[in-house]
Amino acid sequence: MSFDQAATNAANALVEQLQGIAGGASDRHAVILDPTLDAESGQQTSATQQLDRIIGNRVMQARQLDWIPFDAGGLARARFLVVGSLARAPGGHRINLALVNVQSGIVVAQSSALARLDTADMKPLNYYRDSPVVVNDDSIEAYIRTSTASTGQKADASYLSRIGAAATINEATKLYNAGRYREALAEYRRLAATPTGYQIRVLNGVYLSNARLGRSSDAEDAFGKLVAYGLAQRSLSVKFLFSPGSTDFWSDSRLTSAYGMWLRQIARQASNSEVCMDIVGHTSRTGPEEVNDNLSSRRASFIKNKLTIESGELGARTRTVGMGSRQNLVGSGTDDVVDAPDRRVDFTIVDCKS
Structure with a gap:
């Protein structure tokens, strides 16, 4: 299938399963999405962004479901969390979507579809385009494992323990992609001072934001910490x-x-x-x-x-x-x-x- 059709099919299948478990028509359930990633590079790309939009549009069309932002407030309200990855497969890209019950951490639905290789736009978003390093680390790998977990399995424990930091990373990265580097830097620095926030995406964000702001000494110090983190990993x-x-x-x-x-x-x-x-x-x-x-x-x-x-x-x-x-x-x-x-x-x- 084309990427658009494969993404639509995967989103439809996930929402249909969600509606089957969400309860009666009078119940409403908040759904959030931790933005989907390319499984090999850990990047957000034009294709993963397209997948995110398709998932969001499908959820918004469904009865009983409220589509809310992936941030600290949304995480506190949400009952269900969507994670997804785009992995290379023979002849194409495999889209994997998992639906996690936020309270229990159990994967309650899973869907998958195969898209033709030539129909996915893999251009990275600004943060990943500018990154000096490939951002895969154990936090990214934990996300990918969750996206492929089977229904009934527990989502990856390492991913669940850092879900709050992931929501703030998402906010900081949106600020960076929008060119709001000072605000992004403040968020990344705050995250880097926390145990769950000290990870490659955050250290990379501190470096990139300082570099964009022309703070060469701070940027070099940040890059040194990024290298030290990678070598420790x-x-x-x-x-x-x-x-x-x-x-x-x-x-x-x-x-x-x-x-x-x-x-x-x-x-x-x-x-x-x-x-x-x-x-x-x-x-x-x-x-x-x-x-x-x-x-x-x-x-x-x-x-x-x-x-x-x-x-x-x-x-x-x-x-x-x-x-x-x-x-x-x-x-x-x-x-x-x-x-x-x-x-x-x-x-x-x-x-x-x-």
Whole structure:
């Protein structure tokens, strides 16, 4: 099916199940949506935004149901919570939707549909487009697991424990996407000071908002904390933009001017934590596989050399790996902002050899 039709079918099936369990016609039930995500990259995209609109429109058409915002107030009122993901599948994208009873945490309905690959617009929303890193961490993975949970199962415990923070992250990210950077920064900073809010989306938001406001010193400090968090999680994926077929960074300084600072902070944080790392290069899927393997390996070596200039001790504590296009997160082959996560460099913590 087209993406629009698949999303409509999945939303219809979920609402039909919800109406079957919602009670008599005199009862009304508030429904909220934690915005759907691309399962591989953790991003919100034009396609996931379209899916969100279709779900919302379907709920608003249904008797007994009230569609309310996903924020702290909405979370306090809601009886049901919708989560959803868009995962790559053979020949297309698999839409998975789950309906969670907010009070019990039980998944009470689940629906799924398969959309043709070429009908989903995977362009990332502003926050994810601007992000220097791929935002997948354990909080994102917990959300994805909940979106695919079967009816009758408990939603992921880690996801449920951070649902309040997720609602505030959603509000902060909407402020960022609207260009209201000072307000977004205040929300992200407040979240970062809490145990449940200290996660990659929040630290990334602090960095992005400071960068947009021209606060270079605060932005570098925030990026250092973002790197330290990733290394503590044993994996950090950074979106370095290279010129096609080259190990040179993209020539547009508006896109690459921060790379020197990124490399400085990666080197500093890796040295301070005394870790050993695999530096893993990736490419988009355009071009022959053997060419991509070689190119990704050379890009990983280029990054290692840059880090070693910043901190010589990292030369002995890092090794390079070229993955070509075998671990694409998007797989569109468009070589633009859409598949920027495919042209990333991963820093993966490994055991140091004696």
